[in-house]
Amino acid sequence: MSIKKSAVVCVMQWNSLRASDQPVLQAALKLNSDYLVAMHVVDRQFVAAGSRASERRRAFYAASVRSLQTQLVQRGTGLVVLEESSSGSSNGLNEVRVSSVSSISSAPATASSAVNPSEDTANPSSAKSFSASAASLIAQKVALLSETCRVDAVCVEDQNTVHELHFVDALKKAMAKLNLKLIVTPNAQTLVKHNAIASKYLPDTFTQFRLTVEKSGNMYRELFQIPSKLPPLPPALEQAASQWHSSLSNETGASLEMDPRSAFPFAAGEKAALQRIQNYFTQTHAIKTYKGTRNELIGTQYSSKLSPFLAFGCVSASTVHNLLQQYEATHGGNESTYWLLFELLWRDYFQFIGKKYGSQLYHLRGITTSTERIESTWKYNPRKFEAWITGHTGIPFVDANMRELLQTGFMSNRGRQNVASFLVRDLNLPWTLGAKWFEKHLLDHEPCSNYGNWQYVAGVGNDPRSDRYFNVIKQGKDYDPEGAYVKLWCPELKNVPVSVIHCPWKMSFDEQKASEVALGVTYPLPIVEADAWKKHYAYSTKGKVGKANPSETVGRRPKRK
Numbered sequence: 085m086s087i088k089k090s091a092v093v094c095v096m097q098w099n100s101l102r103a104s105d106q107p108v109l110q111a112a113l114k115l116n117s118d119y120l121v122a123m124h125v126v127d128r129q130f131v132a133a134g135s136r137a138s139e140r141r142r143a144f145y146a147a148s149v150r151s152l153q154t155q156l157v158q159r160g161t162g163l164v165v166l167e168e169s170s171s172g173s174s175n176g177l178n179e180v181r182v183s184s185v186s187s188i189s190s191a192p193a194t195a196s197s198a199v200n201p202s203e204d205t206a207n208p209s210s211a212k213s214f215s216a217s218a219a220s221l222i223a224q225k226v227a228l229l230s231e232t233c234r235v236d237a238v239c240v241e242d243q244n245t246v247h248e249l250h251f252v253d254a255l256k257k258a259m260a261k262l263n264l265k266l267i268v269t270p271n272a273q274t275l276v277k278h279n280a281i282a283s284k285y286l287p288d289t290f291t292q293f294r295l296t297v298e299k300s301g302n303m304y305r306e307l308f309q310i311p312s313k314l315p316p317l318p319p320a321l322e323q324a325a326s327q328w329h330s331s332l333s334n335e336t337g338a339s340l341e342m343d344p345r346s347a348f349p350f351a352a353g354e355k356a357a358l359q360r361i362q363n364y365f366t367q368t369h370a371i372k373t374y375k376g377t378r379n380e381l382i383g384t385q386y387s388s389k390l391s392p393f394l395a396f397g398c399v400s401a402s403t404v405h406n407l408l409q410q411y412e413a414t415h416g417g418n419e420s421t422y423w424l425l426f427e428l429l430w431r432d433y434f435q436f437i438g439k440k441y442g443s444q445l446y447h448l449r450g451i452t453t454s455t456e457r458i459e460s461t462w463k464y465n466p467r468k469f470e471a472w473i474t475g476h477t478g479i480p481f482v483d484a485n486m487r488e489l490l491q492t493g494f495m496s497n498r499g500r501q502n503v504a505s506f507l508v509r510d511l512n513l514p515w516t517l518g519a520k521w522f523e524k525h526l527l528d529h530e531p532c533s534n535y536g537n538w539q540y541v542a543g544v545g546n547d548p549r550s551d552r553y554f555n556v557i558k559q560g561k562d563y564d565p566e567g568a569y570v571k572l573w574c575p576e577l578k579n580v581p582v583s584v585i586h587c588p589w590k591m592s593f594d595e596q597k598a599s600e601v602a603l604g605v606t607y608p609l610p611i612v613e614a615d616a617w618k619k620h621y622a623y624s625t626k627g628k629v630g631k632a633n634p635s636e637t638v639g640r641r642p643k644r645k
């Protein structure tokens with residue numbers, strides 16, 4: 085009688101698409117199994133029908149999965165990518181499009197590819213149905229695998245957010261039914277060890293959180309070391325691992341062109357992430373001036389552009405931190421190198437907030453107990469929302485940012501703060517609408533950072549200040565003093581004089597003619613006008629691009645150096 089060889093299964097999730105610093109691989113390797121089977125189920129949020137992700141974001145995701153496949157092949161193993169299929173198909177071990185228990189909705193995307201205002205982002209039934217079917221796909225494969233191998237365990241990374249936690253829970257149930265061991269590894273999304281701060285002790289403000297971490301000195305987690313050679317796939321699965329003819333990549337890959345103006349012209353995946361870090365750190369030393377440039381708006385070098393890679397887990401925040409420390413050891417550190425860590429700690433803080441508050445992250449009321457900002461403050465208005473999402477509000481600084489997002493999937497942090505504040509405070513639209521639009525289009529959408537930042541701007545998050553207002557005229561003049569950014573994304577304003585570039589509606593008829601602009605025809609009149617803007621209409625030459633204005637008390641995060 086032949087003895088069955090052993091196998092361990094690693095479930096890779098959409099926010100952890102990398103081979104290095106990978107907790108599930110490390111947990112699996114401890115079992116010394118003969119075979120390693122890495123599996124990924126295409127997450128329903130990226131499936132085209134009724135997708136919550138834009139075509140560009142889906143393509144970035146698909147390319148990140150492909151890159152993980154390549155990384156694992158290079159390490160001597162592979163990745164089996166499973167996709168739910170609404171059509172019945174045979175569920176053999178090598179079949180990767182598997183009919184699922186609850187089939188995928190074939191509903192078309194909502195009107196104008198926008199978000200559905202009445203849809204509950206945290207819709208628990210839809211998250212649970214995906215989780216159940218994804219877990220069932222894995223269970224089907226594992227059951228088939230156990231006919232030829234002894235399955236030692238299935239490993240999965242713990243999560244911080246509700247949707248992802250549903251999946252871990254569903255997998256627990258599915259494995260219990262199969263009587264198989266499930267190893268849930270610590271969550272590796274944050275720099276700070278997942279259990280270093282219990283939710284009930286999470287400080288109420290970012291500054292308290294950061295000081296706690298910095299004072300402690302030993303809260304950062306160690307990297308998970310993964311060898312360059314991993315156990316192979318069982319022969320019976322080799323074919324499945326090489327054949328991901330994804331509906332996603334077929335639909336999206338060909339049609340997407342890179343806008344030459346994009347601030348994020350990078351490929352997806354682990355290799356591209358590490359190349360980007362190398363470029364930003366050791367090749368160009370742009371990191372050395374980061375603190376002074378991070379509020380700029382144009383080009384690849386004003387900030388690290390690591391967020392899309394971090395969102396899909398193509399690289400971990402801990403790896404970035406580790407490489408940053410190596411850079412400081414070799415080239416010296418300064419305020420700018422420290423500031424990158426400071427921003428990564430913001431990311432961490434939002435992760436801990438997400439973990440603590442669960443589905444409240446997505447609620448209009450947010451996580452605040454303050455009743456100052458309540459639902460009635462915000463009213464859905466389709467005309468205003470359409471103008472915002474398409475970049476036709478008539479306020480050039482807002483429009484330029486919104487067009488950049490739509491056309492490239494990226495927007496600077498300065499831009500995000502402004503368009504978010506504009507939506508919430510000037511248009512009085514519910515902040516959740518803006519967050520959902522960002523979720524669809526941002527390549528770097530990550531639930532905690534996206535919904536957490538929106539709550540922060542809307543005054544319903546941690547530190548619920550109600551006076552956080554970004555004056556889009558003043559901000560435009562401070563951060564785009566020559567109007568170069570506005571002209572890049574709103575070319576119809578290219579001849580408008582710098583004195584009125586942020587308020588073109590102040591042009592006389594003759595000025596409009598000279599600038600080849602017909603307000604209300606070639607460029608919209610502003611859909612709102614706030615009193616607070618008026619004192620900033622007058623032209624001044626005191627532009628301060630790239631530097632925070634020290635006198636700017638409103639609209640800045642408190643206590644930032």
Ligand SMILES: Cc1cc2nc3c(=O)[nH]c(=O)nc-3n(C[C@H](O)[C@H](O)[C@H](O)COP(=O)(O)OP(=O)(O)OC[C@H]3O[C@@H](n4cnc5c(N)ncnc54)[C@H](O)[C@@H]3O)c2cc1C
Nearest residue numbers: 387388389390391427428431497500528529530533534537
């Ligand atoms: C309304 C709004 C929505 C946002 N949505 C997202 C989102 O979905 N995903 C996302 O990663 N960031 C989000 N941010 C934060 C920030 O704008 C982006 O992280 C940053 O612009 C990404 O560019 P970068 O990688 O070049 O950042 P850098 O300036 O180079 O910063 C380095 C890293 O620090 C982290 N970071 C920086 N600022 C923040 C912040 N305010 N909050 C959390 N992490 C931060 C990111 O991981 C970033 O990659 C949002 C900000 C706002 C105001």
